[in-house]
Every structure is written in C-alpha cells, then in structure tokens.
Amino acid sequence: MAYIDDPQTQRANLKYIRESMREPMLEREDEFELARRWRGGEDEAALHKLVRSYTRLVISTASKFRNYGLPMGDLVQEGNVGLLQAAAKFDPDREVRFSTYATWWIRSAIQDYILRNWSIVRTGTTAAQKTLFFNLRRLRARIADTSTGRLSDEGRGKIAVALRVKRHEVESMENRLNASDRSLNATIADSSDDSWQDFLIDTRPTPEVVVRRHLDAETRSRWLDKALSELSPREQIIITRRRLREEGATLAELGRELGVSKERIRQLEHRALSKMREVISENIEAPADLLVEP
Numbered sequence: 001m002a003y004i005d006d007p008q009t010q011r012a013n014l015k016y017i018r019e020s021m022r023e024p025m026l027e028r029e030d031e032f033e034l035a036r037r038w039r040g041g042e043d044e045a046a047l048h049k050l051v052r053s054y055t056r057l058v059i060s061t062a063s064k065f066r067n068y069g070l071p072m073g074d075l076v077q078e079g080n081v082g083l084l085q086a087a088a089k090f091d092p093d094r095e096v097r098f099s100t101y102a103t104w105w106i107r108s109a110i111q112d113y114i115l116r117n118w119s120i121v122r123t124g125t126t127a128a129q130k131t132l133f134f135n136l137r138r139l140r141a142r143i144a145d146t147s148t149g150r151l152s153d154e155g156r157g158k159i160a161v162a163l164r165v166k167r168h169e170v171e172s173m174e175n176r177l178n179a180s181d182r183s184l185n186a187t188i189a190d191s192s193d194d195s196w197q198d199f200l201i202d203t204r205p206t207p208e209v210v211v212r213r214h215l216d217a218e219t220r221s222r223w224l225d226k227a228l229s230e231l232s233p234r235e236q237i238i239i240t241r242r243r244l245r246e247e248g249a250t251l252a253e254l255g256r257e258l259g260v261s262k263e264r265i266r267q268l269e270h271r272a273l274s275k276m277r278e279v280i281s282e283n284i285e286a287p288a289d290l291l292v293e294p
Helices: 007-021 028-041 044-053 055-063 072-089 098-117 127-143 153-163 167-178 207-229 233-243 251-258 262-280
Strands: none
Touching: 007 055, 007 072, 028 044, 028 098, 044 055, 044 072, 055 072, 055 098, 072 098, 098 127, 127 153, 127 167, 153 167, 207 233, 207 262, 233 251, 233 262, 251 262
16 A cells, blocks of 8 residues: 655645756756766766756656555655766766666666665565566556456466566565565454464473473483592593593594503593493483483
C-alpha cells in the first residue's frame, strides 16, 4: 500500500512539482555548455541551472515507484541525489544528451533507497535479486491467477527464465512482497493481549538443564582428580599434557622432556589410561564416555 502524506506535506510537494515544471527545457548545446562550465571551472551557477532544468525528470521517475509504500518526497530527494551524481560525472564530449545519461543515475538512486527502506529485512542484495524485486509485480500481474492473484509453479518458472533467476528465488520474493514488517510487540489480534514475541521459541537450555550440566561437570571433575591421584608423577605429567589440554603435546616432545623414547611414552600413556579406567569404572557404567583413546 502506498504511503499517504499529510495535507501539509502534500501541499509542499505540489508546490515543488509546479516550480520544477516551470523550469525551461535546455537545448542540446545549452546542456553541453553548462556541463563544460561546471567540469572545467566548477561554475556552481551552471550546475544549478543544469540540475534544475531536469528536476522534472526526477519527479517523473519517482512517480513510477510511488506504490512501494514510501513517501513521494523522499523518493524525489533520492532522485535529486542521483541527478547530482550524473551532473558530476557527465562528459559532454561524448555527445550524449544529459537527460539520457541522468535517467540511469536517477533511477538507480531511487531503487537503492527503496531497497534500503522498503523493509527492515534487507531485500535484493544481488543484481539478480534487485531485478526480480522491481519486475516481479509487473510480470505477476500479466500471468498470475486472476482469482487468487498468486503465481502457479508454471508462472514462477516463466518469470525465473525471463529474469534469469532460480525458481525458488521467485517464490521467496513473492512471499516477501506479500508480507509486511510486523513489530514483535504488536498484539496477535485486537481482542488479545498476547504479543507475537510471546510465541518465540527460546532455544536456550532450561535452568534445570543448566544445573544438571553443572553438577555433571563437577562429578566428572572429581572422578578425574581421583583417577589422576592413583598415577605416578610421570604418568600424571603424560596424561595432563597429552589429554587434558586443548593442544596436547606430541609423543616426541614428552620423550625429549622426560628423557625416554616415543614408544616408551606411548606405553606409559596406555598404562596410565588403563589405571584411570579401573578407578572411574567404579563410579560409572561406561568409562569410554569420559576417556577415549585416539
């Protein structure tokens, strides 16, 4: 649904449009002369005259996008930004009319503004999606089911081919255009006090789960401490360095530190793990759940 300005804004917009339409049209040579004066000498008066003469082009372009639910005044202002960008980059030596050159800049500025503000969810992040966003309504009006206004699978396929996008992208964009942003604080119905956020699923663990996990961690820690206490000092070093650190030491590193071979470290580690399993098995049914050999 299109945005409706308040009466004061409507009068201001109408006054601006009337003043813009009174600006005289420029001849080809006049355009080029004003552009050269601006590019060569930064003549602001020349820039102002060039831009004012084509404000009507901005208004005409903006009016084509007024059904996207955004204020007409904002669309015109964004179009004026595009017009100024065109004036800054226009090269009269290429013998192209300024109106032809500026049309692309004006349209692009307005479309970018619509994509940024049409929804709080970013729409049209790629060139193909932008094309789909601005052409889907027009194409859907031609081939949609007149009774439901919805596209059939065949219709989505035709649009996908015409705009060179995937079928699922057409369906996704159709759903986006049919939906509207809704505050999570809004009530689900006029007769209800429940808001939409009341129905959001909380994926965080419940307090009971948090407490249970904490207690389980403490229990496992006690079992490990008890099992480690049954090991010799050298075995404790090997298990701690190899198994209880984020980046375990290699057999070669421990062998150099303890003055034995890699094979001897492997044997000591295996024996230490066996001792620990015996201690832990007295408390749990599956020691492998706690300590697993590589």
